[in-house]
Amino acid sequence: MAKKASVERNRKRERLAQRYAAKREQLKAIARDQELPVDERFAAQLKLAALPRNSAVTRVRNRCEITGRPRGFYRKLRMSRIALRQLASQGMVPGMVKSSW
Incomplete structure (x- = not known):
């Protein structure tokens, strides 16, 4: 299990990214418009820099929904390889069976 603080910090970043997404996109469009x-473009860039750092989507870390593990993450399933293996061993993942050769 990941530290609770790390998971909560990441959730806070997700909320901030969602809240500021439209504003960031609007300011980026102004800053890019040649x-x-x-x-005017420089003013938009300054406003973009004034927004909270954690509101950027790139600051959000992919973490397992079950354990909070940041590594070995499957995007499609939104869980780590270890959690996936445990669920597969218990027969909780349809169509997935343990391999042996």
């Missing part, structure tokens, strides 16, 4: 004057 048709606008330089001072």
Whole structure:
């Protein structure tokens, strides 16, 4: 199990990223638009920098929904390899059987 603080910090980042997503996208579009004057684009860049750092989507870490483990993460299943193996051994994952050769 991951530390509870790490999991909660990541959840906070997810909430912030969701809350500021529209505003960040709007400011990024203004900053990228080559048709606008330089001072207006620079002002948008400053406003973007003034937003909370944890509101950026890249700061969110993929973590297992069950254990909170940050490594060995399967995006499609939203869980780590270890949690997946445990559930598969218990027969909880349809179509997945333990391999032996």
